[in-house]
Ligand SMILES: [Zn+2]
Ligand SMILES: [Zn+2]
């Protein structure tokens with residue numbers, strides 16, 4: 001009778017060939033595994049590596065990657081590190097424009113931000129507003145530029161100045177007197193208009209002095225009435241034979 005191989009005397013199960021050491025860990029390494037850092041140590045190391053690659057924004061107090069920070073002006077590089085994130089810098093520009101016009105400083109030092117930096121950071125609406133303000137301030141310094149006084153927001157160059165007092169707006173077509181900086185006065189020349197203004201001023205001064213005179217008369221009358229009332233009370237009290245203390249009169 002044929003026996004199974006396992007039943008042969010002295011038979012031992014052949015050992016399984018060991019896998020190549022390159023793809024599997026060795027037996028000894030399995031028995032004594034390499035020490036790995038404890039979990040909280042590992043967490044600490046991760047937070048350190050993340051913190052070292054992030055910067056803290058001093059405005060929103062958030063950790064952000066370095067690409068979210070920039071120097072607001074070229075002068076800032078010598079004065080301080082960029083510690084305000086771009087989002088906060090954008091809000092700063094918007095707020096500054098709302099508060100004080102076209103002069104915008106760095107949020108961290110007094111250096112003034114330039115046109116290009118503002119264009120790079122500001123949102124579209126803020127930049128449009130900034131550009132309009134810069135243009136208006138440039139035009140204001142030009143003596144030949146005149147704003148329309150009819151509130152259309154337009155203006156134009158009028159090099160003739162006072163020699164040609166009428167300026168017709170290209171935008172709303174209404175006329176402005178550049179001598180008086182008022183709507184054009186079609187019934188009068190500028191010198192006639194000056195006379196009218198002088199008369200009007202005189203009339204207003206007279207009205208004011210009349211009003212002041214009336215006020216003084218009323219005050220005097222009120223004082224006289226109070227004095228005569230007190231007199232009547234005093235006479236009445238003396239007549240009755242006694243006098244009230246001064247505070248009760
Ligand atoms: Zn920020
Ligand atoms: Zn600065």
Ligand SMILES: [Zn+2]
Pocket residue numbers: 148149150151152153154169170171172173174
């Ligand atoms: Zn106009």
Ligand SMILES: [Zn+2]
Pocket residue numbers: 165177178179180185189190193
């Ligand atoms: Zn005029």
